[in-house]
Amino acid sequence: MKAALLVRPGEIVVDAIPEPTIGPDDVSIAVGGVGLCGSDLSVFSGKWTAPAYPWVMGHEAFGTIDAVGAGVPRERIGQTVVVEPNVACFTCDQCRRGWTSACVARRSVGMNRQGALAERLVLPSRFAWPINGAAPTDLVCVEPTAVVLAALRRLGTPLPESAMVIGVGAQGLLMSLALVDRGVTVHAHDVNQDRVASAVGLGAVVAAVDESSPTFHLVVDTVGSPASVAVALSRLEVGGTLLVLGLDGRPLDLTAQAVVRRQLVLRGSLTYDHPDDFEAAIAAVRDGSFAPGRIVTDAYALDDAQLAFERSGSTAGKTWIRVGSDGETS
Ligand SMILES: [Zn+2]
Ligand SMILES: [Zn+2]
Incomplete structure (x- = not known):
C-alpha cells in the first residue's frame, strides 16, 4: 500500500509499504484523510525523534472500515470512522484511575505505532468511532476537538x-x-x-x-x-x-x-481520556452543535505530503491531507 514516509527529518518520500496485519480485535481502515498538527510537525522536523526511519506520521484521521478481525462484528465493514489515536493499555495504574491520557504503555498512531498517512491503518476496534454525515474537514478535526x-x-x-x-x-x-x-x-x-x-x-x-x-x-x-x-x-x-x-x-x-x-x-491538560472525551467530540460533530472544520484552510494530496508539512507551520488555519479517493465521504 502507498504511504508517506519520513525518511529523515524534513524529508518525506511517498512509497509502497507492506499491508498491516489485522489482529482479532482490530479493524482495518481505508484512510480518507488526515489532519496535521504541531505534534506531527515536531516529528517531521526531528524535534521529536521518530522511533525509526522510514516512519509513517499522522494521527488525526478518518476513513472507512474495509476489513475486521475475527472478534469484531462484520457489520462494522463500510462504517465511516474517526480514529482515536492514543491506544491505552487499560491495565496500568493511570488507566485504572481513568487517566488513559497518562497511560504508561500508551501506543500512539503516528508517534510509536504506524501513522495514518497511508492507504490503510489497523487499530483496535474500540478506537475507531463511527460517525455519519460529517464533512471531511470536520472529521479531521474531531481528535483535536x-x-x-x-x-x-x-x-x-x-x-x-x-x-x-x-x-x-x-x-x-x-x-x-x-x-x-x-x-x-x-x-x-x-x-x-x-x-x-x-x-x-x-x-x-x-x-x-x-x-x-x-x-x-x-x-x-x-x-x-x-x-x-x-x-x-x-x-x-x-x-x-x-x-x-x-x-x-x-x-x-x-x-x-x-x-x-x-x-x-x-x-x-494532555490529550483526552478514553472513552468519554472522544465520545463527546464525536457527538458534538455528529449532531452539528460544533463545526470544527471551520478552522481548516489548506488541503493537499498524499503525493504532496512534503509540501503540506513544509507549509502547515505558517498557514492561517489547519492543514489536512486527502488520502483515499473518498476524501468526500459522507
Ligand atoms: Zn494532533
Ligand atoms: Zn495504561
Whole structure:
C-alpha cells in the first residue's frame, strides 16, 4: 500500500509499504484523510525523534472500515470512522484511575505505532468511532476537538465571561471556537498575525498585551514556551487559572512566590481520556452543535505530503491531507 514516509527529518518520500496485519480485535481502515498538527510537525522536523526511519506520521484521521478481525462484528465493514489515536493499555495504574491520557504503555498512531498517512491503518476496534454525515474537514478535526473538550472538562469550573488564548494555531483556533460557542469573549494572541486574523474570523477579538491591557480569570496557552507563559502570567488576574496545552520542555521563569501571592491555579491538560472525551467530540460533530472544520484552510494530496508539512507551520488555519479517493465521504 502507498504511504508517506519520513525518511529523515524534513524529508518525506511517498512509497509502497507492506499491508498491516489485522489482529482479532482490530479493524482495518481505508484512510480518507488526515489532519496535521504541531505534534506531527515536531516529528517531521526531528524535534521529536521518530522511533525509526522510514516512519509513517499522522494521527488525526478518518476513513472507512474495509476489513475486521475475527472478534469484531462484520457489520462494522463500510462504517465511516474517526480514529482515536492514543491506544491505552487499560491495565496500568493511570488507566485504572481513568487517566488513559497518562497511560504508561500508551501506543500512539503516528508517534510509536504506524501513522495514518497511508492507504490503510489497523487499530483496535474500540478506537475507531463511527460517525455519519460529517464533512471531511470536520472529521479531521474531531481528535483535536477531543483535546479541547477534555481540557475544558478538566478545568472543572464555570467559564468566565472573557478569556485569553495564546497561540492560535490549529489547537488554539479550536479552543477559541469552543469558547466563543460557549459565550466567552476570546482575546486571541499569536506571533503570527494571519492566525490572529483567523481567530477573529471565528469570533475572537485581538488581544492587547501591553501593561495597561485587561487581565483575565482564564488564560489558555497552547504553546507552553517560556515566552508564551510569561505573556500568560502577565495577563492573569489574582486567583486566575493558567491552562497549558503546549508541550515545551524548557524551564519556565516562575516562582512559588508569584503563584502564592497571586493565588494562581496552574492546570496542564494532555490529550483526552478514553472513552468519554472522544465520545463527546464525536457527538458534538455528529449532531452539528460544533463545526470544527471551520478552522481548516489548506488541503493537499498524499503525493504532496512534503509540501503540506513544509507549509502547515505558517498557514492561517489547519492543514489536512486527502488520502483515499473518498476524501468526500459522507
Ligand atoms: Zn494532533
Ligand atoms: Zn495504561
